[in-house]
Amino acid sequence: MARISLKDIAKAAGVSVTTVSFVINNKAREKRISEQVVEKVNKLIREKNFTPNTIARGLRTGKSTSLGLIVEDIGNHFFGNVAKTIEMTAYKKGYKVLYSSTDNSEKKARELLDMMKNQQVDGYIITPTKGMKSAIAQLKKEKKPFVLFDRYFPDLETNYVVLDNFKGAYDMTEFLIGKGYRKIAFVTILNGMNQMQNRKQGFKKAISDKGKGKVEGLVLELPYEITAEGNLDRLNEFMESHPDVDALFFATNYLGILGIQYTLRKQLSIPDDIALVSFDDHDLFRLQKIRITVVAQPIEKMAAEAIDILMKLMAGEPSVLIQKTISPEILIRDSA
Amino acid sequence: MARISLKDIAKAAGVSVTTVSFVINNKAREKRISEQVVEKVNKLIREKNFTPNTIARGLRTGKSTSLGLIVEDIGNHFFGNVAKTIEMTAYKKGYKVLYSSTDNSEKKARELLDMMKNQQVDGYIITPTKGMKSAIAQLKKEKKPFVLFDRYFPDLETNYVVLDNFKGAYDMTEFLIGKGYRKIAFVTILNGMNQMQNRKQGFKKAISDKGKGKVEGLVLELPYEITAEGNLDRLNEFMESHPDVDALFFATNYLGILGIQYTLRKQLSIPDDIALVSFDDHDLFRLQKIRITVVAQPIEKMAAEAIDILMKLMAGEPSVLIQKTISPEILIRDSA
DNA sequence: CTGAAAGCGCTTACAG
């Protein structure tokens, strides 16, 4: 029952391992192996159900035909679906994927990257944490194929695929202003990376561009680490000190969910008592009686871009710079 | 910038590769390498930032320190969170994890398993599809460490971790009967594996045990492949032919979500017009005005059990049989 | 058209 090796096939076929290696690597033509030999070998491979040992091949070639995927949290709807698309494409192209979640822990992020380097993955798709900057710079210096996802470092030139976060926030804010809201609060998290900064800036810019001095824009920044319960309290306090806020714009879907909890608890009805909109779509937003208007990220498209770019980098020149900013979609529903 | 190898360390330290290998594998004591040598080697390892090449080690030892995780769909809330827990534990123990989704496709499932075998993963956690039975039997014959998750083959003895699906459905049905519902419809999917069968049987048994002839139990089985829209139509038709159904019990969370869509579309109010309960918890079920009563699966506990069992199997005797049936929790909320 | 041999970077039985 021992695994069967290339050598076994060679012996059975009465040819050398070289020959067998050529046929399994489709170099038979190029190396001008005779038709009969090729056929004999292929027949044996089928009969014995032989598949080359990927590890040995990896050692020899320095390629592992595997990719490393580092996300923030694979259990989260956004990243889970990103992982899904990436996996599907990767397997189709013959790549395995190793994944892991950083949970925004710097330590874990660094360890993961080391582990993946060690494992000689051929390419990386990374949702970086703030502290990963030097590790990413290192990766770049080593000329490893990688693409950053969802966020990047403005002062470090790399390949990336991100949403146009500024535009998403800007457009949504403009939409709210157009609807007549006059005191809009943007609820976001502190310590976010540039994707969160851009959302905040988009919001502020729209307030100043489109508000014409008549619209007030407030920003509430919640810490990342706190519990949902704690955040709910903070939101509560905030709303008590600003009772005349007429629209809430949440910067991520889990914050939006928090917002729904808040309105449920306060028995506020949307959009009559207050408008509620959010970044990121979510089942919850679609399947309420009052459906929530959102800035949606085209998840599949973004993931497909990322893996596509990575494949290109791995195929050829890792020196090209490919940066994609994907347009968000504003899905207008009932909540504003 | 070339990767630094064990040999480089040996040369720099003026010792043999054997010695270096012993120290990196913590066999220094056992092999009685002198303290000074150990220290010199360790110092160089730190200085040169050396980490052994996992691939080479894998080839030599036949172990890859990686696990294969095959789920139905990593983008789905349940499996995404399973993946999260498994990954966290695995990395803590020094294992990488390769994942992939079957989408219940037999072909894909078989290919994935082959790919993982090829990759020499040390152990498997598998959510099997129906057609994987022979492949699983084969895995068992090869004495590979593996544990089935969420479902298993009743006529094939294997390690597994599953929910007590029968009990979950039984208890929930009993709860509905106790609440006074008299015509209960169980909405499930066709072609499901034994986890779905058990849910249906639990439902039926409770109807006959607890209904005392006064409660009618109906079953609607929807095909797996159909779109959400198609399923909605089927549900619609079903309800039109059975307008007096007073409670709907959905067998999975995505079916429950379908149910919510249905009530939204029909403007039915829960629980006044109709009761709605579901298997599996979901954000959507918690964060409605009317919160949905569910049979919850303790996801983390189940995932933790699975990886724990796998670690045990990999450490020792893969011949032991470990089968865990986890109790569900009925979370009573407002929808019935 | 085909093969012998080196080598990828490790581990480990054996020898001293």
Next chain:
DNA sequence: CTGAAAGCGCTTACAG
């Protein structure tokens, strides 16, 4: 206490 050497299963430059 330490090292020389074989070998894991492949690929590939070289030779014929």
